[in-house]
Amino acid sequence: MNLINPQLLFSLPGGGEWIFIVLVVVLLFGAKKIPELARGLGRGIREFKDASKEIKSEIDKEANEIKRLDN
DSSP: OOOOOHHHHTOOOOHHHHHHHHHHHHHHHOTTHHHHHHHHHHHHHHHHHHHHHHHHHHHHHHHHHHHHHHO
């Protein structure tokens, strides 16, 4: 008998769980620190997206160069 349901391990938290998570974050960091953390997270995500776009454009540029040389 399998006691651990894999679906339960990876499911998203419900309403009450989100409230608990928010309360813990507020208690740990304080209400004034949360906007700073959110801005930092946003900057990190933006830098990651920019880096991925740059890498993709370099790969596309090299692929086009190879196609051009083959013709």
